[in-house]
Amino acid sequence: MKIKIIPFFIIILFLVFFGVFFKGLKNSNIYVPSYNFEKEIPSFTVSLFDSNNEINSDEIFNENKYYLMNIWSSWCVPCREEHQYLMELSKVKNLEIIGLNYKDNIANAKNFLDELKNPYSSIISDPDGLIAIEWGAYGVPESFLIYNKKIIKKIVGPLNDNLVIEISELIK
């Protein structure tokens, strides 16, 4: 009787491990932080990009409008690709695009905007990347659609046709 129990136990154990690892194979190993959409957007003091004036972030997001906060940088290649979509969205009436210039050289950033035009109604700068951390962002580009001081959609990575359509539908 003892001899039969041990192989049986080993087979069961093997099957359990096989099941666990097989399931693990199919999981995505790219982690995207989850975001609590109930939370209010962070409040912080920040300096504006083209002047050294410091303002509180509450002054930026205070109107009854949709805001798209876009984290960008002149050294970021996908930002170049998504710029045309931002230009497209900047024509939408009910939407204001705020740029967060992430760890950038100001002269390079200005050249970038001269070359590709400026879709942002205002730009704040984040030389150390600390404001991006307040937002729970970890790379460029990243965009947040904000309404009523709450984030209603978070986009990691560059915008594309589908996302532009989705955003236009959300802000109707």
Next chain:
Amino acid sequence: MKYFKFFLIIIFVFIFQISNAVENDLGIKITKNLRCLICQGQSVYDSDSEFANSVKILVSQKLKEGFSEKEIYIFLKDKYGEWILYEPEFNKNTYFLWLLPVFMFLLGGAIVFKIFILKKN
């Protein structure tokens, strides 16, 4: 008196160095316990990505503001979720993970007990 002053200076220098070292060590310990979200599989301490460098700045800034180690973890967990911490929390997803070693230990103990102690009797 001259010697006294000399010793006083030396003691001050050492105290200053020690306090500085403690703060740095804590910063290193914290960043080693944080997962870099861009280069997954590396800690923030090991990584040189833009994100990791920002987190390093943030940690040293928070330490200067008087945050404790735990408060920094809570702050980052609130922003990025539990994944950023290397130590998983004890919840329904991790029961197996946390309890398996205890279970193995008890099983091993039972085997040892059975083989060596019960047989001797």
